Amino acid sequence: MHLLVLDVDGTLVDSQAIIVEAQVRTFRRHGLVPPTRERSLSIVGLSLPEAFRVLVGEAGPYREMVDTYREVFFHLRADPAFEEPLYPGVKETLEALARRDDLVLGIATGKSRRGVAHLVERHGWHLLFSTIQTADDAPSKPHPGMIHNALAETGIPPERAAMVGDTTFDMEMSRAAGIYAIGVSYGFHGVGALRDRGAQVVVDRFPDIVPVIDARFAAA
Numbered sequence: 001m002h003l004l005v006l007d008v009d010g011t012l013v014d015s016q017a018i019i020v021e022a023q024v025r026t027f028r029r030h031g032l033v034p035p036t037r038e039r040s041l042s043i044v045g046l047s048l049p050e051a052f053r054v055l056v057g058e059a060g061p062y063r064e065m066v067d068t069y070r071e072v073f074f075h076l077r078a079d080p081a082f083e084e085p086l087y088p089g090v091k092e093t094l095e096a097l098a099r100r101d102d103l104v105l106g107i108a109t110g111k112s113r114r115g116v117a118h119l120v121e122r123h124g125w126h127l128l129f130s131t132i133q134t135a136d137d138a139p140s141k142p143h144p145g146m147i148h149n150a151l152a153e154t155g156i157p158p159e160r161a162a163m164v165g166d167t168t169f170d171m172e173m174s175r176a177a178g179i180y181a182i183g184v185s186y187g188f189h190g191v192g193a194l195r196d197r198g199a200q201v202v203v204d205r206f207p208d209i210v211p212v213i214d215a216r217f218a219a220a
Helices: 016-029 037-042 048-056 063-074 088-100 114-125 145-154 168-177 191-196 206-219
Strands: 004-005 103-108 127-131 161-166 178-186 201-203
Touching: 004 145, 004 206, 016 037, 016 063, 048 063, 048 114, 088 191, 088 206, 103 145, 114 127, 114 201, 127 145, 145 161, 145 168, 161 168, 161 206, 168 178, 168 191, 178 191, 191 201, 201 206
Parallel strands: 004 103, 004 161, 103 127, 161 178, 178 201
Antiparallel strands: none
């Protein structure tokens, strides 16, 4: 068996609109100037405490901002203008991968377990993933803890595992855990940055991961 670990935001789900708006409202509630869109998206993938610590610094009210962000995000979810759609080809590709008898799927995300549960319910992912690792289960990316947990839970060794993500944090986490790193170009970090931080291949469309993992796992 092989393990394919997937990031969520920027890889499976286009969540940039709700993330940016939630940050804007959070900063304004605390009397702070919101970051630029580019800056907002640069920290996606980190756990919320680490993300806000990076954005406002150790001296800033980052712990309080985490609570505000969670409240704001929860309310924005009810607004159709901030829907989090799947990227093209994700639904069909995930379903096809889940039917394979040589592969198990996992998630490693900076989202909370509650946030992932919402997406699982919304998109009908109940039977797709053998392991789900969240910001509640391990240190923030790029620490390899989530990957280590996924490998331990599935009993699959690192040489038979791969990670797909859109951020440098995903690539660094994969490298630290000793697994194959696949980047996607349509997410929140640029292709050059992904390659610099350890991506062994970068694809332009989510379905393009299939031939990549077929070639990789055939050699593993």
